[in-house]
Amino acid sequence: MSKINKVVLAYSGGLDTSAIIPWLKENYDCEVIAFVADVGQGEEELVGIEAKALASGASACYVADLKEEMVKDYIYPSLKTGAIYEGKYLLGTSMARPIIAKAQVECALEVGADALCHGCTGKGNDQVRFEGAFAALAPQLTVIAPWREWNLRSREALLDYLAERDIPCTASLEKIYSRDANAWHVSTEGGVLENTWNAPNDLCWVWTKDPQQAPDIAETVSVLVEKGEVVAVDGEPMTPYNALNYLNSKGAEHGIGRIDIVENRLVGIKSRGCYETPGGTIMMEALRAVEQLVLDKESFEFRQTIGLKASHLIYDGRWFTPLCQSLLAAADTLAQDVTGEVVIQLYKGQATVIQKRSGNSLYSEEFATFGEDDVYDHSHAGGFIRLYSLASRIRALNSQK
Template sequence: MRFESCFAALAPQLKVIAPWREWDMRSREDLLNYLAERNIPCSASLEKIYSRDANAWHISTEGGVLEETWNQPNEHCWAWTKDPEEAPDAAELVSVKVEHGQIVAVDGEAMSPYNALVYLNKKGIEHGVGRIDIVENRMVGMKSRGCYETPGGTIMMEALRAVEQLVLDKECFDFRQTIGLKFSHLVYDGRWFTPLCQSLLAAADVIAQDVNGEVVLKLYKGNVTAVQKRSDNSLYSEEFATFGEDEVYDQSHAEGFIRLYSLASRIRALNEQKK
């Protein structure tokens, strides 16, 4: 449906021929039997009957033992990443440079976002990064369970988030989160080529103008942690953030702010007392 929605937006005159909707096969078992009868090779089997979709960003695995939510994923449910328990005992540091919300260099080497993804995929796979076992809501209303692996993407998102935390004010950071959620729903539903989707991209580009900086991330047994971060556009000030003695913050200033900030709550409580 996602593909056909995009086809309709780009070339509405085309007719889509989808054999799977025309055949009398109703299950993965039917499909595997069809392939076996014709000696057509297939990586799946009746013992490992999983549905997989992959691209540069991630791979998803569904079906098989995952259809029962009480079953734990076995080793066949993960196609790319190393089991975090078997990942290297030594952590690895990766440095990422960000300009205008785009990753432009990794470990000191200039890269396009795509090449950075490919590079970080290898790092993430080795350290078991980016595994999730989720139950999602499909467009048709049913729920399905899947094991998703997004090794490089997880590292990239953590790097971008670390810079955003430094440079975006509260309102921009919150709105960027809102944009991301709505944008992901549109893409999931096959609505990339819509005015709303393009509008959200434009808004995100404006917010990303000051998202510039460098991040060092630690990869260790399935975890990604931003351990160093800096930016010329940082709104973080050590002078204002210190818990020690300083001359930039007077504790007495807080009293008036707190009284105004809590005014609505105070009035509501007084009204309740009158009842």
């Protein structure tokens, strides 16, 4: 092992990171500082976490409240691009990783650490997301990834490792699912989901109500959008995090935002997961509805192109790259006119836009009407079509010669 004096570990309080603290001390003979990111995973995940880290052998534990910053500076910019990975995934885990990594680096630089550590396995995407951010923000710091070094390969082995050292741990052998939660979403993997022929059971969903058990009466929410950002809900101005929190509550009650997908991981493995993104689904519907009114055909097409490319960059852990930042800037420019109000109906798993308006709308009832109008001369369309199809006409005439 290379000589490390002080390492900052991205700490969750779970089984893996609880074992990593003593493992680092034993194998690197270094001081370990636990860094906890509060990204809205829930109070129950954070209760007693500092004491737990210290009991595992950490010299200190820092908890950073990143909820508002994550929504404002990472989720909202991503929403403007329209990024949806492989057509369905709203990138809940992916958008949280860059802000966690950035805050971890800042902590490491502040305490004078010479190394960073994460508990990601060698099979997943998160190792790339964390280490890609570390490389972009603090390439001078050594990165330690225990799952790629140690010989602990099972939950049983980790529990035995802690028991041998009399380190308390509330984890047990009965854990069935792997979950990740933040203010934007909850993901569930493993268990029955590892067989794609198995339908998800009730344990696969932890946040949203079963749409079949959701209220029989629809509910509507009004969302005010300014320059591509949700600024008020149901007439109340709200911060980004509070708006998301409010819509999460509304959406979860009606079973909004459930998806069951098989996705392509960056490392080449396909994985299946159940994702719940209630408030995010409503926000996405609101922004896209205003775009329909405001963006012209070419601008909307380009925004779609931005969204497709951005979805892969965000998923692949390339947030802190010039290309990703350029796409975010382009989407922000297009969003300058994306201002309006949308009413969305929530009913048994569906978020449906039923009303939309904008002072910047390009929709004109005078031009679009099927009734009689005085603003459009139908005869003008003939010349336009002749010029628009001129290349096809010339090609056909050549083939007839």
